[in-house]
Amino acid sequence: MNVENLYTYCGVSCSTCARYYENMLLVKLAKALAELVDAHGFQEWMPAEVGEFDYKEFRKGLAFLADKKSWLVCRKTCKEGAGRPDCEIRRCCEARGLSLCFECEDFPCEKVVGNEELMKRAKSFMELGKKAWLNLLSRKIERNYEHHTGKSYEIKITKSREQNKFK
Template sequence: MKPADLIGYCGVYCGTCARWYENPALRQLATALAELVDAHRFHYWIPEVVKEFNYVEFRKALDFFSQENTWLFCQKGCKGGDGRPDCEIRDCCKSRGLDLCFDCEEFPCDKVK
């Protein structure tokens, strides 16, 4: 995939997104935080001491974000079908045959504000 293919309809460069599969930062940070809270044995005392914090769900989230193969990570960019399935900007550009939102005569509109 060429770098130009990673420019979304909205103009965002997908290659720098935390969801881009070649960008390991999110996975690495979630893994490191999971290892840290496990090493400090937070699972023994947080649930009892901090009632308003759901430690179990927090830990599940860290495990989720640590995974490599999950729906969360994009491999094709939004023009290839990844990204938010309900993206108004993508739908609008596709219906108008536009490659980029700012090529539209109506730019800027309420969809991009």
């Protein structure tokens, strides 16, 4: 996919979202957590230790988060029609033929003033220029950066040598 289609009109990279189908960090983490809590027998002792803890509901939540076919997983980018259908920034950019709102001659306008995160992205874009800004986004993607939390995550699940011997 063209890297320019991976960022939204407001400058967020879909690939830095834990819900994006090519990233699926949230799905991987939920699956790993479910496997770990089950293997440790939390279903037996957690309700007794915590009291009002409903383990079945907890596992139902993890199963939902781990389901890569659920509505939670974005299969399209903003520019392919995902995201909020009522987004003013998207409508404006589409009407003006822009790939980013910060490329607009009227930027900043009333649609974006007050959106601190967007203004930070715009400042970075203006300082770096488009090519360097896209390179920065690519590096964030490589580092498993998640834009909602502002952190990079690494999850690596491998089979033990013993498991590999018997396969």
